[in-house]
Amino acid sequence: MVGRLPRLGSGLGYRAELAEDIDRHADRIDWLEVISEHFLFARDAREHLRGLARRFAIVPHGVELSIGSDREPDAAYLEALASLVEEVDAPWFSDHLCFTRTDEVALGLLAPLPRTRQVARRLAGRAQWVQREVGRPFLLENITYYVDLATPLTEAQFIAEVLEHCDCGLLLDVANLDINARNHGFDPLDFLDALPLERVVQVHLAGAGEDEEMTLDTHSEAVPARVWDLLDEVVARTPVQASLIERDANFPDDFAELLDEVDRARTVLASRPAELIGGA
Amino acid sequence: MGLSDALAAMLTNEADLALLQEDPTALRDRFALTGNELAMLTGARNVGYRITRRNVQAKLRRAVGVCLPVTVAHLHHHHPDLWERFASTLVRPPQPVHRHGIWESERLTDWLADSDLAPLADYARYELERVKLRRTDREAPGRGPADVRGADRPLTLSSDVRILRFDHDVTAGPPLADLPVRRTHVVLHRPSPPSRLQTFRISPATARLLAECDGTRTTEQLVAGAGSDPASVRTALDRLLAADLVRPT
Numbered sequence: 001m002v003g004r005l006p007r008l009g010s011g012l013g014y015r016a017e018l019a020e021d022i023d024r025h026a027d028r029i030d031w032l033e034v035i036s037e038h039f040l041f042a043r044d045a046r047e048h049l050r051g052l053a054r055r056f057a058i059v060p061h062g063v064e065l066s067i068g069s070d071r072e073p074d075a076a077y078l079e080a081l082a083s084l085v086e087e088v089d090a091p092w093f094s095d096h097l098c099f100t101r102t103d104e105v106a107l108g109l110l111a112p113l114p115r116t117r118q119v120a121r122r123l124a125g126r127a128q129w130v131q132r133e134v135g136r137p138f139l140l141e142n143i144t145y146y147v148d149l150a151t152p153l154t155e156a157q158f159i160a161e162v163l164e165h166c167d168c169g170l171l172l173d174v175a176n177l178d179i180n181a182r183n184h185g186f187d188p189l190d191f192l193d194a195l196p197l198e199r200v201v202q203v204h205l206a207g208a209g210e211d212e213e214m215t216l217d218t219h220s221e222a223v224p225a226r227v228w229d230l231l232d233e234v235v236a237r238t239p240v241q242a243s244l245i246e247r248d249a250n251f252p253d254d255f256a257e258l259l260d261e262v263d264r265a266r267t268v269l270a271s272r273p274a275e276l277i278g279g280a
Numbered sequence: 281m282g283l284s285d286a287l288a289a290m291l292t293n294e295a296d297l298a299l300l301q302e303d304p305t306a307l308r309d310r311f312a313l314t315g316n317e318l319a320m321l322t323g324a325r326n327v328g329y330r331i332t333r334r335n336v337q338a339k340l341r342r343a344v345g346v347c348l349p350v351t352v353a354h355l356h357h358h359h360p361d362l363w364e365r366f367a368s369t370l371v372r373p374p375q376p377v378h379r380h381g382i383w384e385s386e387r388l389t390d391w392l393a394d395s396d397l398a399p400l401a402d403y404a405r406y407e408l409e410r411v412k413l414r415r416t417d418r419e420a421p422g423r424g425p426a427d428v429r430g431a432d433r434p435l436t437l438s439s440d441v442r443i444l445r446f447d448h449d450v451t452a453g454p455p456l457a458d459l460p461v462r463r464t465h466v467v468l469h470r471p472s473p474p475s476r477l478q479t480f481r482i483s484p485a486t487a488r489l490l491a492e493c494d495g496t497r498t499t500e501q502l503v504a505g506a507g508s509d510p511a512s513v514r515t516a517l518d519r520l521l522a523a524d525l526v527r528p529t
Contacts, residue, residue: 041378043417064377070284077377105288106372108339111332114283114320146331147287150323152316183328213327 005137005169005201006091008057008242010266012258015248021255028259030266031057033244036093037064040080049088058088059202059242061095067126067140068099068113082134092201094139094171097123097159110143115151115158124165131168139201141171144217148184155180156194169201174230175208175246176217183214188230197238203231205265206246219248223261231265235272243269286311286321290329291336292371297329337367343381344388347411351388351404354456359397366391378415385411399448399459406450406466410477413442413470433528435502435517436495440470441525443482443490451481469525489516493526 009030014022022029032052039045039060052058060081065073085093098110113119131138142159153161163170172195181188205228207221223245234240243265245258252258286307289296299307300321308318341363345352355363366388375383385408392401416439437443444466448459451466465487469478482490492502499517506513520526 037377037380041376041417042415064380068284070282074376080377099284101374102285102288104285104373105292106374107288107291107336108343108372109332109335111284111287111291114317145328146335147324147328149283149287149320151320211331214331216331 005241006057008059008091008202010262010269011057011059011242011244012262013061013244013246013248014052015251017251018247018255018258021258025255025259026055029056029262031059031242033059033061033094036060036062036081036084036095039084040077046084046087049084053088057091059090060084060088060093062093063096063110064100065095065130066098066100067095067130068097068119068123069101071103072126073130078130078133085134085136090136092137092139092169093134094141094202096141096143097162098143110145112143112145112147112149113158114149115153115155117153117161120153120158120161121165124162124168127162127168128166131166137169137201139169139171141204142173142176142180144173144176144179146183146214154186154191154194156191160194160196163196163199168199170195170199171202171204172200172234173204173206174234175204175206175223175227178224178227178230179208179215179217189233192230192233192237197234200234200238200240202242202244203234203240204244204246205231205261218250219246220250222252222257228264228268231268232271235268239272240269281310281312283311283313283317283320286313286317290321291333294333294368297333300329301326340370340372340384341367344384347381347385348388348404348407350454350456351392351400351407354400354403354454358457362395362397382408382412382415399461400456402446402448403450403456403459406444406446409442409444410468410479413440413468414477416440416470432498432500434495434498435493435521435526436529437490437493438469438524438527440472441490442468443487444468445487449481451479467525469523471524486516486520489513490520490526493520495529 011031011033012018012022012029014032014034022032034049039049049058062081067073081093096110097113099113100107100110113123127138127140140162142155159170177188177191181191205223206219207223209216209218209220231243245261245265247258290300304318304322307313370384370387372384385404389401389404389408392404446464446466447461449462449464450459451464452460465482465484467480467482467490469480471478489502502517503510503514
């Protein structure tokens with residue numbers, strides 16, 4: 001289903017704190033990613049989103065599908081997601097390779113799954129079903145995890161196993177890759193080697209925070225050089241249809257800092273020879 | 281039960297996390313883990329659990345803070361220990377997306393009332409009702425207020441209205457520790473088209489009149505039942521209709 005997708009270019013994560021600046025600088029931003037849950041059941045917010053969709057390509061990005069939970073995603077949630085995706089005519093939608101809740105407990109964050117072949121295949125089947133229900137291509141994103149379960153598969157092997165058993169795309173969060181590699185001591189290039197990179201449709205870029213013990217996925221800093229280097233590496237290996245700058249905290253006083261990052265990502269994506277660029 | 285259940289419990293309950301170190305067999309039995317699953321959990325570094333548990337609490341704080349910003353700011357500055365205890369002990373059950381933060385904020389409101397922090401509990405309830413009203417689905421657009429005035433049909437509250445009663449004057453706002461102790465009736469109104477939520481402090485008589493607009497009485501019946509001052513009741517109803525706080529059914 002992800003065979004031919006439009007090339008969206010370089011986008012920015014839509015946040016209320018950035019709304020006015022995004023409006024003022026719409027000509028510098030190719031597309032917007034919105035948090036699905038902010039718009040699923042909020043009519044007033046949906047009205048606002050319809051306005052945005054007239055000016056930008058919009059991709060809904062979820063944080064609460066919890067595709068790794070034992071229980072199937074809530075039917076009302078999926079129905080609302082399908083409606084949202086159709087309403088903004090999204091080229092695809094995305095969520096994370098994780099679980100956020102069990103039958104008893106809602107964690108409110110993206111928690112790592114046991115990386116086994118059995119779990120990967122079950123998740124793949126679930127993702128395929130979600131994609132069919134929503135009716136648009138579904139991208140799965142690698143998360144940041146601090147609990148590194150002693151699992152039989154590496155993270156990259158797990159993702160590859162999932163993708164082998166469904167035809168969803170990969171939203172490769174390059175910042176998450178960098179953070180995980182540093183926190184858990186693996187080589188990010190080995191990680192890329194193990195992935196079916198031809199399934200990468202979109203990338204996420206962000207800056208991290210530093211704790212005494214680990215690097216934290218805070219989306220609170222400028223995209224660091226390491227992450228830009230990884231983006232170069234990914235783009236050198238495979239065409240990427242869309243990049244996205246994520247900023248959720250410590251918003252810069254000067255919006256130009258984010259626009260410069262959007263520009264830089266666009267330049268990197270465009271650096272790939274045209275004959276190798278996929279998509280419509 | 282399985283690994284995800286065990287991990288979720290460990291990330292939300294200090295005692296369950298401690299079991300991993302102190303008595304992994306008990307953890308295995310409690311969550312019906314296989315040997316491999318238990319090995320996956322015991323093979324992970326403690327620092328990862330500690331950071332993720334901290335992040336779970338941070339997400340909880342943020343979810344409540346979005347719903348009850350003034351209450352949470354007050355707790356953060358004036359009762360940090362209480363706030364910490366709340367965030368570290370509350371285990372959130374799965375909720376529908378549109379209820380995000382609501383269940384947690386309800387628990388905090390109850391907890392403040394049980395903690396003898398009545399002014400804070402009142403203000404938390406005030407903020408909670410505001411966020412609930414903002415998230416309530418609107419009725420389909422209907423007739424404007426001017427079209428319905430004078431219609432002789434039973435009156436009911438607009439679905440975009442809430443009537444609330446507090447033991448403190450929540451309309452005085454922060455600092456919350458100094459909220460006046462005063463029985464206060466408040467109407468919350470969400471205007472259409474969307475704009476800022478409106479808050480009106482109303483008299484007990486108006487609160488009673490609004491409560492009687494329950495879909496069983498017409499304007500004339502409400503005026504007739506008003507007793508000594510029917511003219512002022514009629515005027516009040518006209519104003520409530522004009523403001524779209526009540527509507528004919």
